[in-house]
Amino acid sequence: MSGLNPRQHAAVHYTNGPLLVLAGAGSGKTRVITQKITHLIAERGFQPRHICALTFTNKAAREMRERLSQQSKGAQTRGLTISTFHTLGLNILRRTPELADLRRGFSLLDAQDAESLIKEHLRGAPEAHAIGAAAVQQRISRWKNDLINPAHAMQLAQDDFDARMASLYADYERSLRAYNAVDFDDLILAPTRLFQTHPASLQAWQGRLRYLLVDEYQDTNNAQYALVRQLTGTDGAFTVVGDDDQSIYAWRGARPENLARLQVDYPSLKVIILEQNYRSSARILGLANALIANNRHVFEKRLWSDLEPGSLPRVLRCKDEAHEAERVASEILHLKFAENVSFGHIAVLFRGNYQARPFEKTLREHNIPYFLSGGTSFFARAEVKDAMAYVRLIANPEDDAAFLRIVNTPRREIGPTTLERLAEHSREHAISLLAGCTDPGLAAHLSARQCARLDAFAALIASHRRHSETDPVGSMRALIDTIDYSAWLRENASSQQVAERRYENVADLLEWLGKLHKGDFQHQGLADMVSHLTLMDVLDRQEEDAGGERVHLMTLHAAKGLEFPQVFLVGMEEELLPHRSSIEEDTIEEERRLAYVGITRAREALTFTLTRRRRRYGEWIVTEPSRFLDELPAKQLDWDGERSETPEHRKARGLSHLRMLKGLLNTPP
């Protein structure tokens, strides 16, 4: 194997048992994984189809695939599984849906769909105002990630509120079952259940996936831990790679302690720590080490680099957020025109999405091309969701959630009252809403006109369903045409342009379906294709196309796994980084890791910025410098171009509380 350091080499070659690789930022972890895959195939006699690499994001999976094909020159990697946890879960369920209490063609609800479903259950409840659907959804998600079912959740309830949450969880689950649908969390949870109750199925999968590699292991939740544990069985043929210092998703159920837990569950676990960093200059790395030393650690590691010391990282103090953006913009222009740095090599990283705004404005004013990552994903767009709902309903007539979304889109004069009666009737007869539309008994509850409208809708779906059996993609094209969806978009858009863009999105979706159908999904139905599309981030690809010569604006979370020669880490203030709520909830360590992730993205140069005052909800707030700046060795920072902090600066900082008082007294209008 070429160019591996001794630790990396050991990580690649160790195959005698379970292996944990603690890979610090920039220590070449992807390289270790891809080389290990090659090694397993070329030297250890594994067939590619017996190897499975799991990632969290599609992007990471794609990258891994690319790196692998570069490295192995296309040789014998066919049949290899490189997928996200969720895609693997979907495939497990799809193979034998009946073992998971599902029927073929089941629907996959995204987080937004799940939330609307909960909203339905919450509707009319007296406490609906006190409980947000989003909060309930999060709670349910937590339960699922912790492998807790509704009954168990009920047992654990401490008070009435918990009990209410648990009962909503039970309602929600009942709906999903009735709709023949699963949510994202079920893609992990349901397979673990399936494997518990059907050992033969587990054995079959264990035989199929004989060596498992898991990336970003610190981000696994309990359900994912359980799934990996089941699949790897007792011999523990796996390599997991992770970094406890880069765990920034605990708020979402990630359990970084899963790293340490492995040592308990697999006493023979071998641990290899990768500490050589190939990314950042020595000075940048020094700051990163100094910062993260303030966190408690289960595994001690200290990154080192034999790269150049590099330039001194700087701190720019700014008046307010407009000034901050202005200064960063002029720094960027300087880099571009005085130092010939490509815009694409520059990133501006911040804590919250809303911080992007002043930067967007200022960069635009200076004609600096930028690229904002995040934003509404392709599948969150209303028109795409509508089209997806049509596909889902055609694939799965029991998907009431999809039915409700589109029964009156475009308008068919089917209002809430009609739907309520339909729902009541369907519930009584234990049939889906779509089936209810054509049920003869319905006429007793609704006028002939309403019945006719529902009937017409059902007929529309039924005819396209038949068509879809022979020509799934063509049937969808025909459907979008028949309902004259483009006319509906034109009616509802503010401008012709917007309508066209939206229609374009729908066309893109159809094109993706077409591609899938010609590709890996030739023999599969619409349901499988639409589930896969839901899991894939089509937007990701568009982002990359748009990338290139642009300054990247993104949150610290979005920056994980990326690197840039020039990094601006902005908004280094108390209550922002660390964020206010993290101070309250005492999750400072995760905030520190977030700052650590930001620092370690930088290759050559790093610039922090902070403001003295900032607007919050329209009100001016006097800010304090982030404690994380205090945790960095002052000598290793250049404060406002003065190499290190001068006595004047210290004095000025001492005065900051005075300034704050003043600020409070004469807040600008």
Add this chain to the structure above:
DNA sequence: GAGAGTTGAATTTTT
């Protein structure tokens, strides 16, 4: 069912 007005909430968000 659409439009106006009110209210309340504003971290992060891999799938």
Add this chain to the structure above:
DNA sequence: TTCAACTCTC
């Protein structure tokens, strides 16, 4: 401050 979601009215 801004924006989205919800309510109320026509």
